[in-house]
Amino acid sequence: QAAPTPAPTAHSEALFARARAVTPGGVNSPVRAFRSVGGTPRFIARADGAYLTDADGTRLLDYIGSWGPMILGHNHPAVRGAIADALQYGTSFGAPGEREVLLAELVTRLTGVDRVRFVSSGTEATMSALRLARGVTGRKFIVKFRGNYHGHADGLLVEAGSGLLTNADGALGAAAPSSAGVPEEYAGLTLVSEYNDPAALDALMAARGSEVAAVIFEPVVGNAGVLIPTPEFLAALHRVKTHGALLIADEVMTGFRLSLGGATGLLGLRPDLICWGKIIGGGLPVGAYGGRAEVMDFVSPQGPVYQAGTLSGNPLAMAAGLATLSALEADPDLYARLGAYTTALADGLRDAASAAGVPISINHIGSMLTAFHLDAPDGSVRTYTDAAASDTKAFARWFQGMLGRGVYWAPSQFESIFVSGVHGDAELNATLDAARAAYVDLGRE
Ligand code: PMP
Numbered sequence: 001q002a003a004p005t006p007a008p009t010a011h012s013e014a015l016f017a018r019a020r021a022v023t024p025g026g027v028n029s030p031v032r033a034f035r036s037v038g039g040t041p042r043f044i045a046r047a048d049g050a051y052l053t054d055a056d057g058t059r060l061l062d063y064i065g066s067w068g069p070m071i072l073g074h075n076h077p078a079v080r081g082a083i084a085d086a087l088q089y090g091t092s093f094g095a096p097g098e099r100e101v102l103l104a105e106l107v108t109r110l111t112g113v114d115r116v117r118f119v120s121s122g123t124e125a126t127m128s129a130l131r132l133a134r135g136v137t138g139r140k141f142i143v144k145f146r147g148n149y150h151g152h153a154d155g156l157l158v159e160a161g162s163g164l165l166t167n168a169d170g171a172l173g174a175a176a177p178s179s180a181g182v183p184e185e186y187a188g189l190t191l192v193s194e195y196n197d198p199a200a201l202d203a204l205m206a207a208r209g210s211e212v213a214a215v216i217f218e219p220v221v222g223n224a225g226v227l228i229p230t231p232e233f234l235a236a237l238h239r240v241k242t243h244g245a246l247l248i249a250d251e252v253m254t255g256f257r258l259s260l261g262g263a264t265g266l267l268g269l270r271p272d273l274i275c276w277g278k279i280i281g282g283g284l285p286v287g288a289y290g291g292r293a294e295v296m297d298f299v300s301p302q303g304p305v306y307q308a309g310t311l312s313g314n315p316l317a318m319a320a321g322l323a324t325l326s327a328l329e330a331d332p333d334l335y336a337r338l339g340a341y342t343t344a345l346a347d348g349l350r351d352a353a354s355a356a357g358v359p360i361s362i363n364h365i366g367s368m369l370t371a372f373h374l375d376a377p378d379g380s381v382r383t384y385t386d387a388a389a390s391d392t393k394a395f396a397r398w399f400q401g402m403l404g405r406g407v408y409w410a411p412s413q414f415e416s417i418f419v420s421g422v423h424g425d426a427e428l429n430a431t432l433d434a435a436r437a438a439y440v441d442l443g444r445e
Contacts (some may be wrong), residue, residue, distance in 0.1 A: 003441070004404045011055035012391040015043040037396040037411045039403070042437070047074035048264050049422045052408060055309075060408040061427055065418035068222075068253050068278035071367070072327055073422030079282045082323035086315050094310065099318035103280075106325050107288065110260050113274060118313045122252035122277025123151025124286035127148060128299075128307045129273045130155065132289070133214035133246040135305035136298050136389055141208060143215040143245070145195040147384025147414075150216055150275075154182045157191040195227060198236035204266030209243030214273075214409060216248040219263035222416035223253070224384045225370035226363040234267060239271070246295070252277035252287070253416070256328060258366040259335055266366070282324030284317035289367035295368065334421050338367035341428060342419050348432040350378065355436070356443035367419040373398070387414060401438030407431055 001304040014129055017028035027033045027041065042054040050073055052060045063437060065071065072079065100118060107116050119125050130153075144157065149158045155178040179185040191208060193200050193295065195217070205212065217237060221227035229237075234344045240247055249271035254263035255281040255309040264274060280286050290296060300306045311317075349371050353360045359375035372381050373391040381387050395413040400407045407430070410417050 003209075003437075004202075006404060007058040007406075008056040009040045009042070012040050012043045014057055016040055018368070019043075023050060030203060031410075031415070034163055034411050036392060036413070037399045039400060041411075041423045042383075042403075042408070049073045049075070050420055050424075050427050055187055056137075058406070060403070061430060062421070063252055063417035064408060064410055065420050066278075067273040067282060067419050068257065069281060069283045070103040071257060071279050071420055072282075073420045074283075075284075076323050077326070078327050079320050080321045082319040083284070083316050086319035089315065091143060091316060096313065097315055097318075099315050099322060100313040101346050103318045103322050103325070104320065106329075107276070107280065107290065109327070110325065111262065111264065111274060111290070113290035113296075114293040115296035116288050117296070117307065118318070119307075119309055120311055120314070120317075121151070121286045121287045122250075122275065123153055123287070124309070125252065125275040125277055125289045126150040126156060126248070126250055127153035127239075129248050129275050129289040129347055130214055130216065131297070132298055133248060133273065135303070136295055137213040137246065139211055139213035139245075140189050141203065141211045142189065142211055142214060143191045143193060143201075145217055146192055147195060147216045147227070147387065148216075148221055148224035148250070150218075151252070152179075155190050157182050158217075159192055160189045164178050165386070170246050190441060194383055194385070195224075195373040196220060196230055196233045197331075198232045198308050199232075200237065201233075201236045202325060203241055205243050205245070209240070209245060212240070212243060212245040216241045216250055217285045218253065219269055219271075220254050220258060220368065221251045221366055222368060223414070224387045225372055225381070225390075226365065226368050226416045227382060227384070227387065227415045228365055229267070230382065234269065238241075238270065238423075240306055246272040246391050248275065250272045250275045254368075255279060256325060257368070257418070259326060272334055279324060279328075280321050281317050282320035282322075284314070286317045287309075305314070325374060331421070335358075335366065338419050338421065341423055342367050342369050343434040345419070345431065346378075348369075348428070349435055356439035358398075358439045358443050368416040369419070370413075370416055373413065387437070390414075396415065397445065398438050398442050405434035405437060407434045 046053045052062045251262040255276040259266040272318045277287040298305045346362045360371045361376040362378045373394040392413045
């Protein structure tokens with residue numbers, strides 16, 4: 001494939017300039033600004049199926065899927081129809097309605113939790129689940145893993161210095177905030193351990209376990225690129241319960257994506273609380289957290305842990321979530337198809353990169369995949385530290401090579417891509433044609 005003629009970006013550039021004047025960095029969520037890959041972020045005018053159309057009229061094959069929600073593809077007729085139907089009856093009640101009951105019934109049935117509370121984002125879900133864990137246990141500290149992302153609540157914007165993490169004596173997890181504006185006192189209540197390091201977690205819990213309210217984790221990591229948990233690490237996670245800490249699975253990304261029962265169902269996990277977002281709202285703003293009745297009944301008004309939301313349970317958002325989860329349930333082969341597509345994508349990328357002499361290491365599971373630009377066997381990237389060794393400049397050049405050929409990959413090395421149910425053979429072939437050419441360009445440099 002010859003080097004592509006650059007697509008026009010004048011409209012995106014003009015919109016980006018106007019946006020920068022009125023919005024910090026010109027975007028409402030940082031990764032959208034293309035800071036780590038360079039170039040003009042494409043402003044999107046519409047989205048259908050597996051494709052986005054940008055403000056200059058260029059059609060792009062989409063692997064972001066709105067960062068996860070669009071597992072059925074964009075503008076799915078059943079989801080659009082459900083929203084349109086709900087719209088006839090008003091957009092927000094501030095009082096309970098039937099759709100909230102229906103979605104809660106569906107979520108509890110699919111995931112095995114007894115009770116679920118709806119919020120409006122993944123950030124709210126994890127923040128609320130942690131408050132609940134602290135309320136239930138009467139303890140202050142939480143444990144998170146380096147490179148896991150759980151939204152932007154103060155206590156979660158924390159990662160430890162690498163020296164502390166690798167201490168052979170057990171990583172006591174003293175942590176520093178990873179954002180300005182987070183007081184050290186908040187950050188000090190978050191202990192950090194290394195993902196996929198069962199010995200570090202055991203040691204941390206042995207030292208501090210009686211003070212720990214909860215251990216929160218991504219059951220499959222998407223936010224350091226894809227990292228897949230080892231069985232030994234999953235066993236160590238379950239051992240935290242013996243210290244009286246609650247185990248919180250953050251399934252904001254993996255819930256209803258890796259299976260109808262999420263990563264929890266796929267990997268046989270038994271967390272005390274689960275957080276959801278993304279797919280549960282079918283592209284509208286929904287988050288949720290749930291668990292056993294005796295834990296969830298600590299939430300107000302049933303219990304003493306306060307949590308509320310003006311737009312929580314919004315009827316349009318509930319309708320989109322209901323339509324999405326119902327469509328997933330009605331198509332039992334979908335997860336196998338997503339997995340087959342993603343495996344074929346991984347095989348094709350590996351062959352294309354190796355033919356061009358570009359080292360990559362692929363992690364993939366279900367419809368999530370990251371190709372790290374580093375020279376290591378597939379599947380050997382297990383920790384944030386492993387992932388951080390990637391050549392991000394090479395990734396950025398490859399990303400631009402893909403975008404220039406009409407394929408919109410996630411604009412950061414440390415993200416998963418998301419395959420949807422409407423990515424088919426045509427999309428796979430187009431992606432691999434573009435990838436072969438982009439790797440050849442990269443190999444030549
Ligand atoms: N947890 C995980 C695992 C996530 O991937 C994200 C968002 N990417 C969040 C929490 C935060 O969700 P939101 O952006 O909806 O606040």
